[in-house]
Amino acid sequence: MNHHHHQPLHSIDIDTRLVTAGAVLTAAGAVVAGTGMVIAAAAVFAAGRRMIRDMDVPPAQQAAMKWRQAKEASRAGMQAWQSASGDQNGSLAR
Structure with a gap:
């Protein structure tokens, strides 16, 4: 007799709460980083405008x-x- 042993398929057990929390924290971090970049760019732009305005020529x-x-x-x-x-x-x- 030929007996075939079927191995059960292993399923991945993912905690969806942790995945959701990770996604939310990543999105929040992206918003904070984007806000920081906008503030830094505005400060550099304003400094450049002041420098040009203060030039003699x-x-x-x-x-x-x-x-x-x-x-x-x-x-x-x-x-x-x-x-x-x-x-x-x-x-x-x-």
């Missing part, structure tokens, strides 16, 4: 001045390079 005007300075420096460098290379070509031809 606004950032846009500073950027424009630096751009003009960079263009002028580039133009002066190009002229100096052209002048130097022109001098060298002339001295080599003699």
Whole structure:
């Protein structure tokens, strides 16, 4: 005779109260963390606005001045390079 032994299926016994409590605490923690991030972001944003408001020269005007300075420096460098290379070509031809 061929006897097959069937093993009973094991079921997982989960305490749903603990799962529910864990889910509620996780949700509450997410709300607290989100609130903390919003408060911190608002404080950083307000500090940035105060810093910009207290500047002698606004950032846009500073950027424009630096751009003009960079263009002028580039133009002066190009002229100096052209002048130097022109001098060298002339001295080599003699």
